[in-house]
Amino acid sequence: MARVLQNVDLKDLANRLLTFDTEDVENHVPLTAAECLSVCHMAMEAMRSTDICIHIKTPINIVGDLHGQFHDLLRIFDALGQPPESRFLFLGDYIDRGKYSLEVMTLLFVLMLLYPNSVYLLRGNHETANICCRYGFKDEIGQRMVRIQAHKVLGGFVRTFQWMPMCAIIDGQIFCCHGGISPNFMLQPFNLRGGQQANVQALNECKKPVEPVRPGILCDIMWSDPIGTAFSAQFSQSSETLTEAKWLPNKRGCSFSFSGQALEEVMRLFQTQMLIRGHQVAMNGYQSQLNRRCVTVFSAPGYCGVYNNISSILQIERLNDDSKSPGSFFLLRPMQRDPSALANLFWNELRDI
Numbered sequence: 001m002a003r004v005l006q007n008v009d010l011k012d013l014a015n016r017l018l019t020f021d022t023e024d025v026e027n028h029v030p031l032t033a034a035e036c037l038s039v040c041h042m043a044m045e046a047m048r049s050t051d052i053c054i055h056i057k058t059p060i061n062i063v064g065d066l067h068g069q070f071h072d073l074l075r076i077f078d079a080l081g082q083p084p085e086s087r088f089l090f091l092g093d094y095i096d097r098g099k100y101s102l103e104v105m106t107l108l109f110v111l112m113l114l115y116p117n118s119v120y121l122l123r124g125n126h127e128t129a130n131i132c133c134r135y136g137f138k139d140e141i142g143q144r145m146v147r148i149q150a151h152k153v154l155g156g157f158v159r160t161f162q163w164m165p166m167c168a169i170i171d172g173q174i175f176c177c178h179g180g181i182s183p184n185f186m187l188q189p190f191n192l193r194g195g196q197q198a199n200v201q202a203l204n205e206c207k208k209p210v211e212p213v214r215p216g217i218l219c220d221i222m223w224s225d226p227i228g229t230a231f232s233a234q235f236s237q238s239s240e241t242l243t244e245a246k247w248l249p250n251k252r253g254c255s256f257s258f259s260g261q262a263l264e265e266v267m268r269l270f271q272t273q274m275l276i277r278g279h280q281v282a283m284n285g286y287q288s289q290l291n292r293r294c295v296t297v298f299s300a301p302g303y304c305g306v307y308n309n310i311s312s313i314l315q316i317e318r319l320n321d322d323s324k325s326p327g328s329f330f331l332l333r334p335m336q337r338d339p340s341a342l343a344n345l346f347w348n349e350l351r352d353i
């Protein structure tokens with residue numbers, strides 16, 4: 001990798017990406033393999049010193065899944081302001097599905113590098129080797145670069161993903177991650193009731209770089225869902241059947257679905273009030289679940305060109321005592337596009353994952 005590294009002017013690169021025309025669905029921002037690899041290398045170095053679980057202060061805007069919808073990411077910055085003036089926590093799933101994943105991921109790494117106190121990136125289940133090779137990112141790079149370079153660039157991103165943090169705690173009160181909680185939190189050392197600091201420390205015993213391929217705590221943090229949503233197994237959504245089980249197998253074929261009671265217990269252990277996560281389409285942009293202890297934020301409007309969902313960003317100015325309503329949701333409607341544009345914007349295969 002070192003041989004192809006070049007000096008990248010990060011501000012210039014950010015500017016090239018940020019000034020892309022959101023109406024343009026024909027062209028891409030020209031990104032060379034050398035630029036991508038340099039950005040990956042710098043991002044990796046920057047994330048080397050961060051833990052699996054990071055602490056963040058308000059004010060903050062929380063952004064859910066983006067899935068390669070670069071035009072919509074630019075619309076978010078247009079509406080809410082750019083870093084460093086506006087601060088952002090992203091919940092993962094930057095890539096796959098949308099055909100502008102390279103722009104999304106590169107811009108976010110560049111902004112994180114330029115403004116480390118205003119841009120925080122958590123890892124989603126798509127930022128893993130086996131998922132990003134199957135749902136579009138690998139194909140996009142393959143289409144945009146010659147073979148030998150594509151191979152290197154994909155490898156560079158995959159290695160960089162392995163250094164990303166996976167959860168964040170906002171003002172000591174709100175737990176954020178891509179998927180959700182893990183039954184491992186019920187086991188030692190987490191269940192020793194050592195308080196937030198001890199439990200965060202226990203979580204940070206998980207060392208980076210890591211590729212969470214096997215079932216376990218990191219896999220659950222990126223993959224789990226609350227019970228009562230589309231992926232929470234074979235039960236009807238009648239509350240009676242569900243009150244008993246704290247954890248159910250997840251329909252995605254990986255990880256679990258968690259109940260309100262499971263979440264209560266984990267929130268108590270971490271001394272946090274609620275969970276904010278992404279990972280699932282919410283038709284109104286967000287969804288409050290499990291007695292308002294769990295909020296799903298989804299930030300890809302008109303997801304995949306198939307859904308007609310609105311997207312949202314959760315804006316938290318500062319936390320007050322009424323922690324059940326942490327902030328306000330900024331809503332973004334899908335762009336009205338000519339159907340012929342959709343082929344340029346999305347990979348057509350849509351599978352639930």
Ligand SMILES: [Mn+2]
Nearest residue numbers: 093124125279
């Ligand atoms: Mn996801």
